[in-house]
Amino acid sequence: MDSTRYQRGQEALARIHGHIGEGVMTALGDIAPDFARLIIEFPYGDIYSRQGLSPKERQIATIASLVTLGNAPTELKAHIQGSLNVGCTREEIVEVIMQMAVYAGFPAAVNALMVAKDVFEELDKTPET
């Protein structure tokens, strides 16, 4: 195990997803512990830790991709929350999703907007701390 990559990945995961990222890793760890480690090492340790794009730009790219895939609502939800965490506004997230109607079709955009609506409504219900 490459401890630098793993540590760098955990930091990127925490920066983007906060505590929620840990929960997913625990669930994955039950069935595929090596894969849980690889997710921290490759996407977070190797990619999200790179320079060259701002954290906000990386989230815009990820949301665009997840809307286009159209079959990963759990990841989309996690990255909409993550986009807010790194400084995107709700309006910017909605703009990215709307733009995807052009490339991935209207059903992909409509379904993603419904996911965003859920994320925003949950946040509005959560009492400030």
Next chain:
Amino acid sequence: MDSTRYQRGQEALARIHGHIGEGVMTALGDIAPDFARLIIEFPYGDIYSRQGLSPKERQIATIASLVTLGNAPTELKAHIQGSLNVGCTREEIVEVIMQMAVYAGFPAAVNALMVAKDVFEELDKTPET
């Protein structure tokens, strides 16, 4: 025809794609003139003309989507060129494509990097004016 939308769309098309956009519209106009008009009106007049994201952020989202689709190399080429036109660097475009390996798989990213390589090599061959 809504002349404001159409005009706004033509301006966005020219800003992103320069003269190359016109060529695509002419080719489409031969077989589906209404569709050529709708492309200017909806994606460019309704979406790319919106506030809320910078032109650079919109291109990042578009490149992420086209890499994820994986079956639109012509549009990807046009939007890599368009990204450079609105201020993205080659390094930023490469970063967006690399990140897509996480969501759309390595073949999608590798094939998109080969498209980017073609665009960059063509630009390097073109004499400055």
Next chain:
Amino acid sequence: MDSTRYQRGQEALARIHGHIGEGVMTALGDIAPDFARLIIEFPYGDIYSRQGLSPKERQIATIASLVTLGNAPTELKAHIQGSLNVGCTREEIVEVIMQMAVYAGFPAAVNALMVAKDVFEELDKTPET
């Protein structure tokens, strides 16, 4: 806002989806009011309002596309209902879905048949008015 397109779109939306279309638009309007308007203007005002195909033929094309996408069960449900509204029979809808096994694979067709089954069963439970 182009009132003619919007009005034409609303008429097409009502013709295909009846009251159900309004509900989707209201839900979308909460998070992305401009996108709710764009859906009425572009798909319904610009595309479904065109001549050149019968309403029934347009629904056959839409169902084929949604079955092929395989990740838009809400839209598929809305368009199966819409197909019945514009004159398709249940048997014709089932035939279109079956044919999609050839192009989009059996899982796409099986899942779409299950959506159709839900729509038909709901209709059979609804008392005639």
Next chain:
Amino acid sequence: MDSTRYQRGQEALARIHGHIGEGVMTALGDIAPDFARLIIEFPYGDIYSRQGLSPKERQIATIASLVTLGNAPTELKAHIQGSLNVGCTREEIVEVIMQMAVYAGFPAAVNALMVAKDVFEELDKTPET
């Protein structure tokens, strides 16, 4: 081998694709003769030979699906030609493709229109017999 299905499939194949269908079957036969037979038996013998939709309606569904897939230009070309063979007009084919921009995105529709353009131009070059 089920000779009835096979014969029924060959008739459907000839009705839709004419002589061109035979060429594809010969090419496939070199590498996977059983698969060449299965294509005649299942898609053509089992599906296209069914009642319940007109040949024109079946081609509309197929074109919609192939445009949505976006990665099968050879099959799309064959079925645009086949659509003309069973009575679709060029205008109807263009309408189906345009409508797919709503569900599969604009790149899918633009690329399919370019395929249609090729088919129509080849037909215009072919001397009448």
Next chain:
Amino acid sequence: MDSTRYQRGQEALARIHGHIGEGVMTALGDIAPDFARLIIEFPYGDIYSRQGLSPKERQIATIASLVTLGNAPTELKAHIQGSLNVGCTREEIVEVIMQMAVYAGFPAAVNALMVAKDVFEELDKTPET
């Protein structure tokens, strides 16, 4: 109806899916009895009954395909169970899914691992008979 193919298909279906396969066929039979028959005849009677790959190798290919599609969790669940039935181990199924991160992206692999986790947990709850 080709009784040999149908019977061969039923045997393959039973060998892979056990009693669960019958349930799906009954549900499909309500809405599309011909399609229920075609599923037994083509995928099971024509493909899974072939020589040339071991039952285990065929399940590996199917799981890889269903993970890549990313929108067929019901079929994936059925084939994870089917893979165990023909002799794959849980570890082998997890390996195939992990490998799909390379080609279909991490969200596809993560979601498939969650489906596998559900299947394995259900099996652990079921009392041995």
Next chain:
Amino acid sequence: MDSTRYQRGQEALARIHGHIGEGVMTALGDIAPDFARLIIEFPYGDIYSRQGLSPKERQIATIASLVTLGNAPTELKAHIQGSLNVGCTREEIVEVIMQMAVYAGFPAAVNALMVAKDVFEELDKTPET
């Protein structure tokens, strides 16, 4: 850089793809040297180097995935060749592709068979050494 992973990845790459793998890495290295390294480290160093599936089983899974994606003919070609290198027969490769018609549709299978045909014909032309 984690030299163990990189070295392990290079060995897996060489075992599967022979000299051809190096060419792809060189081409990628011109535009995205870090990505060339990441391909060796993650897919080959982290995934293909794992125990738990035989090399042949891993290639069956990869071919199934690439046929299902349907938009990566270059990678499919490389992995058909790689499958032969690790001990798959031509007949087994054809069987995997045929089976994909069930899940990914007939166009995906037909196009992949044509890629396989190209690979096999090139091999038959190459003089033995």
